[in-house]
Amino acid sequence: MKILFLSLSLFLVDQISKVLVRGCNLPWFNINHSGLYPGESKPIIKDVLHITLVENPGIAFGIDPGESLRDLILIITIMTCIGFFTYLLFAKNADNKVRISIALILGGAAGNLFDRIFYGYFYNYAPLFQGYVVDFLDIRFFRLFIFDNIHGNYVFNFADLSILSGVFILIYLILSMKSKKTEKTLAPQLAEDREDAT
Numbered sequence: 001m002k003i004l005f006l007s008l009s010l011f012l013v014d015q016i017s018k019v020l021v022r023g024c025n026l027p028w029f030n031i032n033h034s035g036l037y038p039g040e041s042k043p044i045i046k047d048v049l050h051i052t053l054v055e056n057p058g059i060a061f062g063i064d065p066g067e068s069l070r071d072l073i074l075i076i077t078i079m080t081c082i083g084f085f086t087y088l089l090f091a092k093n094a095d096n097k098v099r100i101s102i103a104l105i106l107g108g109a110a111g112n113l114f115d116r117i118f119y120g121y122f123y124n125y126a127p128l129f130q131g132y133v134v135d136f137l138d139i140r141f142f143r144l145f146i147f148d149n150i151h152g153n154y155v156f157n158f159a160d161l162s163i164l165s166g167v168f169i170l171i172y173l174i175l176s177m178k179s180k181k182t183e184k185t186l187a188p189q190l191a192e193d194r195e196d197a198t
Contacts, residue, residue, distance in 0.1 A: 003099050003103045006104070007103045007107035011114070014111035014159040014162070020033070022053065022119075023035020036052075036136075037053065047140055048140055048141055049138070053134070054134075055133070055134060057133075059073055077109055084103075084106040088102060088106065095173070097173055098170070101169035101173065104162045105166035107162050111158070112160070115131055116133060117131065133159075134157060135155045136155065137155065137157060138154070139154050
């Protein structure tokens with residue numbers, strides 16, 4: 001269960017940061033925080049890091065696969081969250097590093113999924129399940145042109161970072177396991193070759 005607190009913590013950090021950037025109105029608590037308007041940008045470190053509000057209809061890092069695939073992406077994200085949550089709940093004896101990577105992916109995926117399900121309704125621009133993901137971390141020294149985003153730069157959020165970190169850790173672990181298996185398979189042959197050489 002402890003590993004699920006990592007996912008929950010990442011989810012909360014992501015959602016709090018998005019609400020601070022996007023703004024919120026909670027009349028019951030007398031809270032009215034205006035936030036930024038879409039496209040507005042504020043420099044934290046000029047030409048390096050800006051907070052730029054982008055409402056992203058696509059997937060991570062502003063990649064938009066088109067309207068026809070949005071429902072499919074939503075379904076895949078829901079199934080991924082359910083699958084990873086179930087894994088973390090029941091695979092208590094699995095490798096801890098694998099569980100941490102899964103928890104990172106789950107926390108990030110849940111953060112972006114929450115935006116898609118509820119933000120259109122909360123912010124009164126779309127029905128449930130039709131919302132956009134709030135992106136705001138605009139790192140301007142990355143000039144990679146594979147993403148067609150605001151100012152040609154990455155604009156992303158903490159959920160995207162969490163997913164990316166989890167995926168990289170998982171890939172590293174898989175490659176390490178394959179490398180160890182290859183070494184074990186080749187070990188008898190190498191030992192035999194050494195004996196033949198002597």
